[in-house]
Amino acid sequence: MRDENPTACLMCNTRIAPSTRGRPAVYCSRSCQARAYRRRKNRLPAPGTPVTPPSPRQTDTRARQRRRIAEALWRIAAEEGLDAASMRRIAAEAGVSLRVVQYHFDSKHALLVDALRLLHEENGRIAATRVPSDMTDPHGLLRALLNEFLPLDEQRASALRVFAAYYARSLTDPALAAVFLAAEQPLEALVGDIIETGRASGSTAPGLDVRHEADLLVSGATGLGLDVLHGRRSLADVQAVLDYHLSRIFTADAAAGR
Structure with a gap:
């Protein structure tokens, strides 16, 4: 007989209704699944294990991807406002998968904040070339x-x-x-x-x-x-x-x- 007691998400502890077929779910959403993946990927090594920092090429690739996603948000916000900028819509505008967006940003709020920071930096950099000192x-x-x-x-x-x-x-x-x-x-x-x-x-x-x-x-x-x-x-x-x-x-x- 199927267990009627719901389980809890391993990331956020949200109650999950039992699945009627297949393996039981352990995450309440794809966002939590992506967060769990990042946590496993970034898990600290055991004591005494040498830590290899990301290469400059890896760091640059991540920065360019985050910038690409932020620019997609800017374009949507400029034309339709932030309410139109769902994570899925931003992913489509950036030409990446939703999973890539969720890999770089835990939530839409985190994306909004980071995109705002990048926009301030971009405007400051451009203004410095036009405004005399x-x-x-x-x-x-x-x-x-x-x-x-x-x-x-x-x-x-x-x-x-x-x-x-x-x-x-x-x-x-x-x-x-x-x-x-x-x-x-x-x-x-x-x-x-x-x-x-x-x-x-x-x-x-x-x-x-x-x-x-x-x-x-x-x-x-x-x-x-x-x-x-x-x-x-x-x-x-x-x-x-x-x-x-x-x-x-x-x-x-x-x-x-x-």
Whole structure:
């Protein structure tokens, strides 16, 4: 007679109903099965056994696969939002099997977080090639930095769409919000440092609250960029708005006709 008592998943301890045919299941899902496989593969050797680290070629291959999967997520998020990015859909977009995605990422949340980290790194690397690092011209430096918030080309437009998708998802996903909405606000801090440099050189208006000005510029530039994506404003319009606010901050430069 078949045993009616359900067993428990060996990975997550979820109750599993007994199988009516074949061997009894020991995992509740393919995700748990993949996690068990990774655990067996990465199991530490016995004490005294020499440990062979992965070769540079293996490490590079894994990094390229993870990047390929993250890029697939970006494309889906930019066009349809994160709700459309199921693990199976991401695998199809990346041209790999679902098992490969599950091998690299334990869960969709882990994939979302890692893809967001990679996107930040990618945007930072590209922005570094476009934004000058000369702090002797804080007005010009800040103007170039604000351009990174605007969809001036397909790369920046796509990145802005992906960040908008993450923002929408973070409203209902506290765990993702904790990662997406960084408490330290590095962009605002950077903009504040640039304004502070201008104030130290005497090129800004007196009595500025640097933190408030930085908050206004970052949130304003982001919102204006989204308006361009929606077709509500033109790039020329939003650049004129940003130049107006910069002229209020860097009054000495504005008086000199910059």
